[in-house]
Amino acid sequence: MxxxxxxxxxxxxxxxxxxxxxxxxxxxxxxxxxxxxxxxxxxxxxxxxxxxxxxxxxxxxxxxxxxxxxxxxASPQTNPDVVLDVGQTVQVSAWQPDGTAQVHYRGAQWLAVPSSAHGERHPGPHRIRAIQGNRLVIEPVDHP
Structure with a gap:
């Protein structure tokens, strides 16, 4: 052969x-x-x-x-192809002293944490960046 x-x-x-x-x-x-x-x-x-x-x-x-x-x-928690909630918006009414917020999303109350520890936290619309366990990691929606 x-x-x-x-x-x-x-x-x-x-x-x-x-x-x-x-x-x-x-x-x-x-x-x-x-x-x-x-x-x-x-x-x-x-x-x-x-x-x-x-x-x-x-x-x-x-x-x-x-x-x-x-x-x-690339973390699958931040990938919108894996976690369909990434990129959706939520409304933050008020931030708690511990740096968390309670937001209403998909018919339930969720604990939300900011995506970074820096900067001021303001109420208003926020975008979901990731989901870590039962917490939403959110960032403010930038308005032009």
Missing amino acids: DDATLWWVLAGLLVAAELATGTFFLLMLALAAAAGALAAHAGAAFSTQLVTAGLCALLTVGGWAWARLRRRA
């Missing part, structure tokens, strides 16, 4: 393993094996095929891991 066939068989086995386990990284490794097969079809030496597959594996797996870390860095 020639080198290209072995690379394609390896790519197929990796795809099958990915389908069985649902591990997306195995698909990246299958792409690397396909790159090795293409290098073999181009007539490259076996060491060049290995380097090609290795570089492709490093770039695809590394790129996927980097993208996942970037996505994970």
Whole structure:
């Protein structure tokens, strides 16, 4: 069996393993094996095929891991695609001395806390920035 066939068989086995386990990284490794097969079809030496597959594996797996870390860095509590309440507005009647407020939202009373400890707290419309447990983290709505 020639080198290209072995690379394609390896790519197929990796795809099958990915389908069985649902591990997306195995698909990246299958792409690397396909790159090795293409290098073999181009007539490259076996060491060049290995380097090609290795570089492709490093770039695809590394790129996927980097993208996942970037996505994970953004807190899901502040992501409006995850928490549909983020971005909605509430009305603050008054702030309590402890820095919290009671707001009426979705038919219930919620404890609201400011998004930052700095600045003065004024009653009025506020936007939900995040939900932490049973507390709304809010910020004032800026009026132009």
